[in-house]
Every structure is written in structure tokens, then in C-alpha cells.
Amino acid sequence: MATQIKPAASALPATLPVSIDDVRAAHARISDQIVRTPTLVSRTLSDLTGATVFLKFENLQFTAAYKERGALNTLLQLSDAARAKGVIAASAGNHAQGLAFHATRLGIPSTIVMPRNTPTVKVVQTEGHGANVVLEGDTFDAAYAHARVLEAERGLTFVHPFDDSRIIAGAGTTALEMLEDVPAIDTFVTPIGGGGLISGMATVARAWPTPVEVVGVEAELFPSMYNRVNGTHMPCAGDTLAEGIAVKEPGGITSTMVRALVDDILLVSERSLEEAVSLLLQIEKTVVEGAGAAGMAALLAHPGRFAGRTVGVVLCGGNIDTRLLANVLLRDLARSGRLARLRIRLQDQPGALFNVARIFDAQRINIIEVYHQRVFTTLPAKGLITDIECEARDRAHLDRLVAALREAGYETTTVELA
Template sequence: MTEPGSQTLASNLTHTGFDRAHLDTTLDAVIRWHDEGFGGIARTPCLHSEPLSQLTGTQIHVKLENLQQTGSFKERGAYARMRALGEDVKARGVVAASAGNHAQGVALHGRRLGAQTRIFMPLGTPTIKVNQTRGLGADVVLEGEDFDAAKQAALAFADQSGAVFVHPFDDPHVLCGQGMIAREMLSIVPDLDTLVIPVGGGGLASGMGLMARRINPDIRLIGVQADLFPSFHNLYHQRKAPVGGVTLAEGIAVREPGTLTRSLLVDLLDEMLVVDEAMIERALNLFLTQMRVLAEGAGAVGLAAVLAHPDLFRGGKTGLVLCGGNIDTRLLSSLLLRDLARSNRLARLRIQLIDVPGQLSGVSRVISEAGGNVTDVAYHKTFSNLPAKVTNIDISLEAQDADHMAAIITALRTAGFTVERADY
């Protein structure tokens, strides 16, 4: 069967050094390994979410790649790349550069396949990620101020030692390995009409796109990036938006997509979207509160795209890839509290008190009788422009919802207290 756009795809691949026949052969091999068990990589569930479906107006099915041993889809591509190596090549070892998910995927499957792994990580990589990678059997080298510097060190080591460099995305075996996610999704939910896929370097989206189109040539493929890192979005839409910044979706914060992957994605994708940080944050919180699953920022961009562009998806059957769940616990705590504040279930009130006994207990009594829960109290007497016998007190409190919070504030004012919101 001739796949949609196959002639265009063939012409796009010409300058990459790969041809369509090579990719098809690679995909065939990876499918065979997938049937054989794929190195113990989990066939993660693809779950329907009724709450998210009702919220978005499309039937939402989520592939939970956060349930992989390393918490990310990345080990699929790492396994496929190393499985393709001959024994003599594996004996020379493999090398990679990464500050996160790719590092752990290479380390885990290098150990399982009997290949010594060396991972170059930037100097600022959090200790927990370094220790996790070492715990999977890799020799970790901290070098360079950022990923690009670590990558150059890894490439230099590969040239010197003969070790094989395992690219995180721009490799036919790697991207075909990631493509098994689409194979699993469409075996579980064959009538999905749309896949929404995060795009960083492009390995996940190009691999899933190739596999999905082989199964269903008519399926719609939509890529998503954070709007602070619209590198492929710029290329796809011929724009020149700036690239860079601090994003929740650091896993797809890539300044340049791969040479091979961009050639594939220009033809494969039906649309390329960007989402802002507020929408990524909302999606992350919805996964946690509505599905009880943990997503990292990159794993939440698919849902963010559906939330931001509902008309593109309404009435359909949409597959999302929660591609990873490795998120810093302190960041997660902050995001949850911010979500409570936005929904008015958490607020900080500034209340004026006369400096006489009983005022604070009066405030406490009103809040208690109204059903609120005080979480923090702070006085402001010294640094204040109020009269000497008047003071401000900031009270952080929890309520059941926005209406309940409004009722608490009304009760305080009815009791004679001057109340202002101090959280804006």
C-alpha cells in the first residue's frame, strides 16, 4: 500500500543520508523485536479518561509512559539502537549525552544487553539524576556547562575510544523504537482518529508517525511544542519566533530538531501547535487531579494542546502520550499550591486588627465557624504605615471551593473586620 505523502517523504529524506527503504527495513526489525518482548520494556496501558473527555469535548485516551521503569518513553529508542549493534560493536561500549531520561534509558538497556555505558552529563545536573543513572550501571562523567557541551565531550570520547554514540532522537533505530508506542496505542484503541505528540528533537513524533501511518494511513498526527521553544514549529510554519527561556517542558526544550526527524515530520504531521506555560501547568494539574497520574511538563503538552485548541479535537477520539513523569518534587508541590490558589481554594487574606486582646481569637472563631482551615499566620506591626494601635495580619487559609472562600470573606467583613486579598 502506498502511504500518504510517500513521494514527498522520499524526497525529504534524500539529503539526510537515509532512504525510505532503509527506514522501512529498520521499522520491520524493531517490530519483530517488539513482538519478541522488546527487552522487558513495559507495554504501558492506554486509558480512557471520562473526566478529561467531558472537559475537552473529545474522547481522551492517554498512553502512560510514565509507568516505564525509568519513568519515560526514552528507553524504547535506547533499547532499539543498542539491540541493533553487533557483539563486537557492543564490546567497545556505548556513550550518550543527557541530563535526564535518555541517560537512564541507555544505562538500563546497556546493562541488560551487556554493553558498558558511559553517560556525559552537564556539571549542573541534579545529584538525584546522576545517582539514578549510576545506579543503573552507567559510568557517569560530569562535563560541560550545558547539554551541548556534554554532547561534544561524548562525541569526542566516542571518536577516541571507538564507543558507539547513542543519539537521543536523530537515529533511525531510536525513532523506530519510540514508534512502538503508536503500535501499542492502536492495538488497544484501533479507532483513534488523532494522535497528539510532543515534539522536541522529533524522535518520538517521527517514530510514532511512521508506525501510525503504516497501520492507519488516514490517522491525523498533530505535534506540540512549548511556545518558548518553537524550533520545529518555526520550521513547519516558516516562522522566526525566538527560541529559549525557562519552561516546564524541559524534556522538549530543544533548540534544533534532528536532521532526519525534521525531514520526516515536515511530511508526516498534519498540524504543528505550540502551547504556553500556563496551559502546560493547567494540563499537568489536570492529569494529577482528574486521572491521578503524574506527568512531567513535556508529558502534559498534548493535553495542553487539546485544552488550548478545543475546536480542532471536539467530537473526535484523541490519543495523548504522557511521555514521562520525572518531575522535581519541589516543583510539583509549588504547582499544586498554585493550582489551589487559582481555583480560590487557597488564599491569603490581609486583615486589620486593633491591638487589643481578643482580636485574633475573634478572627479565628469566624473562620472556624465558616468552615475554613488556617494554614499560616503572619503579623505586620513594625513595617507598616498604619496607626500604632492598628496592625495587619496575613492569614493563609483553605476553603472547599471559590464560593466557600467568598463566604468566609463575607463572614469576616460582617463581623466588622477590614479584609483584603493579599495574594494578587
């Protein structure tokens, strides 16, 4: 999508549902009840991308996501009668936890409807924040529909995860803090799911005294907002690492605001998302979920787009399954050549594996696992395949090992990742 520079704040339509005054009022309302997370420069990521990169660590909120801001802003504006009856939401992610935590803290009953296939850890975490969790349906749409039924039956207040002006204003406080802390920021690179965060941040950017470009980021598998604003029809489906922004239909309010305020939307691959999660852990020592790393993924995938800019990136969430995180880190090690699986053809005779191991020793490469395969191969009966998982210093170190194995007469291939 080509960059579309939007009009100055004075030329914006007066009908947009959220203004800079709404964001400032939200910040005054919630600021003493949330963490003012730091906005810090990353010298290493700046060197990697050619931009000056400032990271906003929203993964340091109590529930590890920016979603607390909009949820709290909404809760604090409820009437006494609405507070007494309670609130309800449909969510299997960060919105559920942020709403449940602050509702419980304020003495407001909360009900969260989740699909029946929601991972147990998310159900337990949400219940741990004091919510009544209802499991209904096999999809988010089914859970959402049931939540609206319960809303009507019980007189509860439904709190939408993104398509609500109070949610958007609360999310916008993220940008307000970033620009107050680092006025030099001239570009926001922001994940887009339903569009609440980027709508709030763009509201602040357009009202700021100095120009701030606003660039949204979606996973390639779920380009829903890109489709909406560009009239395209790319499919929205698949297993994305960025499940927090895997939204099939963006909001009506947020779509209007994105069209009016956002300059550009970029799409990032699963590989870029994995690389961003891994780099943030290795370089910044911070755990970020796939959606939270989407902004960083865009900088890595499109360095020329941001070269020379002073970029603000929101690490909007840190709730990632530990096993998934381990897989991401191991895959990144494999892609960098520091971890590999080599498939080597051997003769089934004494000393065969020993002689191969001597080459690994000579190259000072550590063997982690060895897998012998004698039966399920296409080789003759006296042949065998050995897969050896090993650890090298880098890609060049690994390449020297493969060259040494082939020079010694061993047919050697690398088992590549997708």
C-alpha cells in the first residue's frame, strides 16, 4: 500500500468520534491506576534498522498489555447502576484480563465469555483476576453472540475490545505518554487488530504540534483493516503467531478513523514476526507476544521505509505461551545457523558414527542429539540415515562443518525450516 499522507489536524473531519481532548481526559482519569511504562531507545535495534527506535514497554502493565488503558477508561465512566449490575465481554486474550483485573479492583462484577477451545492457562488467568468465565461456542463469533445474549438477559454493560470511543481514547494515552517522554518521535509503527490502538494513537499524532506519521502493521494472514480501507479481498485465515491481532472484521468506528488518520498499512510475514519476538528477547531482554512484536517486525522487514526516522514502537503485549516462545527461539537459532539438523548417509558398519563424530570434534561443533534410521529409508539394507542435531557459533561455522563432511565423502544435507 502506498503511503498516503493525511491532512493536517485542522483539516480533519469534525465528525470523528474521538478527539485529542478525549484522550487527555482519559489519561487524567486513569493515569494513577496504571503503569506509566517507559519509552526507551534501543541502540542495537536502531543499528539493525537504520532508524532511531524507541520502544514503549506496554508488556510491563500488570496484565502485560496496553488493553488495561481502554478497559479502565470505560469502567470509570459507568454509572453507579451499571457498575452494580456488572460488565461483560467476549475475549480470549488481553482484553479479558485487563477488564477483569480493573473491574475486580473497582468492585464491579465481570463476566467474560470465551470459546470452549480457549487454552486452559488463559481461562485460569482470567478467573484469577476475579472474572466469572463462561465457555460457549467453538469460535470467537459464537462467544461474542452469547455475550450479547447475556448482556440483554442480565442487564450487563458490554465492553467491546476495540470498537468503542472510550476504549479508543484509553488506548490513545499510550501515544500521549510516548510523545511527552520523547518529543522527537516522528513516526509511530503500530499493530492493527480491530483498530482500537492505532485509532487512539493516530488521534494524538494528528493533534501534535510537530508532524508524526502513523503506520499500521498487520499479519499477512489477517489483512482485515488493509482490505477494509483499500477495497481488497485478501483472505483472513491461518495460524498466525500474532493471534492478538488476528481479527477477521475490524470495527466500524475504527475503520472510519483509520481511513481518516492513518498514513500507511504494512503487512508482515510469520517469519518476520518470529524474528522480532526473538530479537526483542535477545537484545532487550523482554518477552513480547507475536502481536506485540508486529511493529518491530515491520521495521525489520521494511528497513528502507523507516531509515533516518525517529520511530516509536509499542510493545503492546507480552502474553505468549512459554512452549510457543521456546519454539520461536529455537527456530530462530536454526535460521541463523546456530542450531541445525544434518542428514548424513552412512554405511551400516562398526565405527561409522565414530568417524563422523570425529569430524564434528575437529570442527568444534557440539552434538546435541543423534537419530539413527535403518528401516524407513529408501537406502539399501546396508545403508542408514543419521540425523544429527548440532550447535554451531554461526552460519559460517556450520558451513565449514558441512564442507568437511562432504570432503570426507559423506552425503550430507541440511534439514531446512519452512
